[in-house]
Amino acid sequence: MKATVKVENLKIYAFHGCMEEEKIIGGDYVINICAVCGVGKKAFEDEIGGTVDYVDLARIAKREMSVRSRLLEAVVKRIIDCCFNEISVLDQISVTVSKISPPIDADVESVSVSMDKKRGVIK
Numbered sequence: 001m002k003a004t005v006k007v008e009n010l011k012i013y014a015f016h017g018c019m020e021e022e023k024i025i026g027g028d029y030v031i032n033i034c035a036v037c038g039v040g041k042k043a044f045e046d047e048i049g050g051t052v053d054y055v056d057l058a059r060i061a062k063r064e065m066s067v068r069s070r071l072l073e074a075v076v077k078r079i080i081d082c083c084f085n086e087i088s089v090l091d092q093i094s095v096t097v098s099k100i101s102p103p104i105d106a107d108v109e110s111v112s113v114s115m116d117k118k119r120g121v122i123k
Contacts, residue, residue, distance in 0.1 A: 005052040028100040036092040072113035
């Protein structure tokens with residue numbers, strides 16, 4: 001049986017971006033993660049080791065968001081790679097990082113980068 005574990009609208013303040021000001025001032029970000037895993041006996045016996053722990057997903061996202069990058073693509077890939085390296089039951093993951101009120105000359109709420117990956121599949 002498959003289970004989907006989500007972390008929705010994780011709010012983080014970070015310092016990503018190509019502009020020098022972003023390195024100093026920082027900004028608000030929202031992260032959404034959707035993780036798919038096979039669940040078995042352990043999960044149905046109420047043991048966390050039988051599924052993806054959303055606490056681990058949030059911890060990894062927060063840690064990788066603290067590493068400054070110019071591009072959101074680099075941040076999203078790091079989050080995905082770390083999740084696969086650290087969560088053995090993970091089969092598939094989708095991660096979206098959104099920058100709220102980006103410093104561009106347009107009236108826009110946010111910009112986002114999303115990536116999906118299945119275990120063993122290179123994209």
